[in-house]
Amino acid sequence: MDIILVPGFWLDASSWEAVVPALEAAGHRTHSLTLPGKEAVDASRSGINLQDHIDAVVQVLDGLPGKVVLVGHSGGGAIIHGAVDARPQKVERAIYVDSGPLGEGGVINDELRAVGDDVPLPRWEDFDDADLVDLDDGLRQAFRVRAVPEPRGVAYGKQQLHDERRYDVPATVITCEFPSAMLREWIAAGHPFVAELSRVRDVEYIDLPTGHWPQFTKPKELARAILAAVDRTDVDEA
Numbered sequence: 001m002d003i004i005l006v007p008g009f010w011l012d013a014s015s016w017e018a019v020v021p022a023l024e025a026a027g028h029r030t031h032s033l034t035l036p037g038k039e040a041v042d043a044s045r046s047g048i049n050l051q052d053h054i055d056a057v058v059q060v061l062d063g064l065p066g067k068v069v070l071v072g073h074s075g076g077g078a079i080i081h082g083a084v085d086a087r088p089q090k091v092e093r094a095i096y097v098d099s100g101p102l103g104e105g106g107v108i109n110d111e112l113r114a115v116g117d118d119v120p121l122p123r124w125e126d127f128d129d130a131d132l133v134d135l136d137d138g139l140r141q142a143f144r145v146r147a148v149p150e151p152r153g154v155a156y157g158k159q160q161l162h163d164e165r166r167y168d169v170p171a172t173v174i175t176c177e178f179p180s181a182m183l184r185e186w187i188a189a190g191h192p193f194v195a196e197l198s199r200v201r202d203v204e205y206i207d208l209p210t211g212h213w214p215q216f217t218k219p220k221e222l223a224r225a226i227l228a229a230v231d232r233t234d235v236d237e238a
Contacts, residue, residue, distance in 0.1 A: 001092070001230055002064045005032045006057060008074025008099070008213075009109075009155070010121045010147040012038050015073075018219035019226070026227055031060055035079075037151040045117040045149065050108070050157030054082035067092040069230055074212065075109070075150070078102035078159060081166070081196070088165035095229050097222065098176040098212050100183075101166075102159045103196030110156040118149035130177040133211035134218065143216065170202040172229035174222070176214050180205035204232065 003023060005016045013032035020030045035053045037045035057079055061068060069092050072080035077099025084091050084101075094101070102108065112119045124132060124140060135143070175183060183205065187198045197203065206225045208214055214222040 002029045002031065002066070002068040003226070003230065004057065004060055004064075004068055004070050004080075005030060006070065006072040006076035006080050007033065007035070007038075008072075008076045008097075009112075009119070009150040010143075011073075012146075012148055014146065015215055019215050019223045022220065022223035023226060026230075028230065031064075033057065033060065035154075037154075038148045041148055043148070045151035045153075047153065048117075048151035049153035050078070050082070050159065052151075053079045053154055054086065057083040058086050061087055061090050069093045069095060071095040071097060071226060072099055073097040073215065074099050075154070078106070078108050082159060082161070084169050085161045085163050085166040088163055088169055091169050093170045093172060093229060093232075095172045095174065095226055097174045097214065100173060100194065101171070101196045101200065104159060104161045106159045106196075107157065108155055112150075112155050114152040114155070115149075117152050119152050119155045120149045121147040127212075128177075131212040133177070133209075135211050135213060135216065139213075139216050143213070167199050167201055169200070170204075171197075171200045172204050172206060172232075173197070174206045174208050174214070174225050174229075176208050176210050177212055179209070180207050204229070 007015045012034040016032040023030050037048040070080040077096040081101035186194045210217045
């Protein structure tokens with residue numbers, strides 16, 4: 001199976017480096033992406049918006065034979081959902097890592113502080129405690145060294161969706177900061193945060209208790225969770 005790995009905010013393709021070996025050892029082909037404007041700290045982020053990141057994923061998707069699995073971490077969940085909407089017939093499964101699908105008109109996070117065209121990685125003090133579970137001082141230092149500002153237009157841009165066939169694409173949500181039972185409660189209560197997720201017809205949940213960056217704090221466990229979702233896809237196909 002071809003697996004496209006989409007990083008979250010402030011991260012590039014290298015953020016998946018501790019997860020990829022297990023996926024490839026299982027026989028899958030991985031495609032870790034560095035999205036436009038995130039090539040380097042000094043790259044230009046002027047004019048880059050959410051649709052540009054979605055289009056970058058779709059371009060890779062279109063270049064692969066057959067169906068693929070999309071994996072999106074954090075803000076990357078909104079991006080892969082846009083790609084599912086653009087190419088529902090090409091996506092076998094969407095896997096949301098501590099994230100979920102962003103509905104029509106939604107924004108990823110327009111409360112983050114922007115400096116011109118950039119949204120820099122905030123201070124650790126600005127994150128919730130749940131975000132930082134298992135992210136020790138060494139991992140925090142390494143994260144900050146590798147961090148690339150997010151384009152303002154991606155964080156603040158509105159999601160634009162067009163094809164309701166996106167709800168037919170199976171999804172897996174890997175929950176980290178809070179248990180999947182809480183997500184189910186929000187769906188049952190009709191919480192707007194999970195309105196788009198509630199419309200997806202086939203959703204499974206995998207609990208992976210840790211902070212918001214499992215690719216750093218629990219990469220082996222994250223790889224196993226992704227493989228479990230992919231294996232379920234293979235079983236469903238059979």
